[in-house]
Amino acid sequence: MGLKQNLHKLKEKYKGTKMAPAFNAIHTFLYMPNETTHSGSHVRSADDLKRTMNTVIMALIPCLIFGMFNAGYQHYLALGDIQAANGDFFSANFWNWNNLTVGLWKVLPLVLISYGVGLAVEFVFAVIKGHEVEEGYLVTGMLVPLIVPIDIPLWMLVIAVIFGVVIGKEVFGGTGMNILNPALTIRAFLFFAYPTWMSGDKVWVHGAVASTGQPDAISGETILGSLAQGNPAGYDWLDMFYGFIPGSVGETSTLLILLGGLFLIFTKIGSWRIMLSAVVGALVMGFIFNGVVDAGWISETSKFYGLMSTEFWQHLLIGGLAFGIVYMATDPVTASQTNKGKWFYGFLIGFISVLIRVFNPAYPEGVMLAILLMNVFAPTIDHYVLQGNIKRRMKRLKVKTA
């Protein structure tokens, strides 16, 4: 008797009981189920939702690993223990065991909490409502640790995850039914429930909070934060592109995000329409602001000057814009669902992200709000795209009857 037969017997035993979804959720991770087609097409393609979600997770893994190294790197750099990597992606100052140790200690708990708490909520809802455990949270659970500050207290994360999964997803009926991106709902909850923590300049580098008030206090400022206050970025563009900058755990390395994005486009899992149009949207808005600065309408004393004068293409390198565009804006459930709508949806995300970033220095991370805003408007965009199709059909009828 092999494992396969034993599990099959267990599955038959639990069939129809309350615990069946919980058992099946684990069983189907080990074995693809023995289900056959009952109606319609007798054969089906190889893809299922697990494979789709797994592909996104694979695209996220490099960002997670980089984030672990970066956590240690930023920590030791701020302490003055190591030299800066200075535009060398393979610098030994960055890729070393000390950095990784800090990262493992700080980031792994975030991953465990995110998956543990989130999946627990999912299982509870699946058992109560008697439906299968859907795979949506596999990606959300990986996104969450990557978009929070490194020094976030774990209890905060627990509360935020429960809120995000319950209010952001389950109340709408679970995976596939939600209006807002659950990962961003979690982050937005953190931002607005604990603003002193999340918007401060201390949480982005490990150790910065603990050192506050001491003579050797270290700064945990992100580039966005400095720019918003009118200070220079202080980093070379290559460092920003490689990701040797403070920020949320996994969002800093534009290079790896770019590779992840290309992987998602190649596998046809991520929408290239959304990614491309969002990049264009961000560049256009950045370009307009550059023009405003060049025209001299804004003086250097203006509080918008710092971010407005940032070169338009550098907006893609700083903050979470690239990460948001590649991994969050493309969430198929909350994005526009028509191909034409995706162009508008993506463009507006890029456009509004930079807009919010410049005009709202209190929350310089505009991409989160921009995506949540467009999540809400995505059905409206789809509505107008569909109206176009419906009107075309009506017109055909009128030509006929006229």
Added chain:
Amino acid sequence: MSKDIKIKKGLTIRLNGEAAKTLSSAPRSRTFAIRPSNFHLITPKMVVKEGAKLAAGDTIFYSKDNEEIKFVSPVSGTLTAIERGAKRVITRIVIEGDAQDSYKDFGSFNPETMKPEAIKSLLLSAGCWPFIKQRPYDVIANPEVAPKAIFVSAYASAPLAADYDFTLEGKEKFLQAAVTALSKLTPGVVHVSVAKSGSSPLKGLNDVNLHTVSGPHPSGNVGTQIAKINPVNKGEVVWTVTPQDLVIIGELLLTGKFNAERTVALVGSSVKTPKYYKTIIGAEVSTFIYDAGLNEENVRVINGDVLSGNAISPKGNLGYYNTTVSVIPEGNDYEFMGWNKPVFDKISTSRALTFSWLFPKKKFDLTTNTNGEHRAFVVTGNYEEVFPLDIYPLQILKACLVEDLDAMEALGMYEVAPEDFSLTEFICVSKQPHQEIIRKGLDLMYKEIG
């Protein structure tokens, strides 16, 4: 006014087990069965009792909603059983065939000079009307409403489907008679579509608008061709007839016999020697399946192609409309780590560690496994890649699920049939039953709007 129809969106599914172009006569079946479920939304009213002697062409039952639509016996023999299911619904009518067929004579005609009314009443009384289907709703046509056009697709692009160029060889005379007669039943024209490459026997027909189609499946689906040639608008009706049914109609007109002979392709990776068989509507499929031999025990037998056919038991009977019988392995087994390991032996439109895109010409052995569990709709944008109609597939499916009649109508429900959604169903990541959803939606509209 012929048209070159080129389809770009779609997916040609290449499978093992294509029928060799050799024709054998299947051994004569002992019993023949008609399943009223082949005729969607038709409630049968029996006119003969068990034990009745029938000639081929004798009426067995008619439609409860329209007495004129008669269904006739495909062979001569004795009606031995009327099997009923829940609520006394007739599930099967079994006829024990005579050794030699005797035919009811309907009289031979010249379709060129026949009056439309005469054609219609002949087709109705001789049991050929069920071969004419209509859109909207994809049901047997209502004889009282003249269609704006009639569509015939003589290009079968579905996986492993019988090749019309082969099965219709030498039937030009009957095809011509049938299209001439049908062209009188519509104020419009009869549109016939053939493959761009190939020598279809329908290429030389008169009284038709000939179109050539090319491109991946579903270019051969009649629904795709209607959408490209003359789409159905609200309040309009088109008829569709398949070429193999035209042959039966044509033979009836010219000889006065209802000859239910079919050339059937027996296909699929479970068949030892897939090839063509000459048999009769309603015959036991085992007569030719065992002649061709099977590679394995655990198989699914399908009346029709693997995308839009109906599953039957290996002891079942050939469906009323089918010219393809597919036999593929059942996939009721678990697969270790099947959800994340690289896949080389299954078809996929993505590249998520699925590598069928590397081998565009490779033929696959697909099983009936769903390759995953049923989920809510999540992924967007993938249906559109294989759906050539100017309709939003995801949105119309959702409209059907929530039974929003206004949205269904506005989004193009009058134009579609379940088989148009067979490819979106095939690639669906959430394993949703698209054809069933569309069928239920159409039935709801038929009931509410009519």
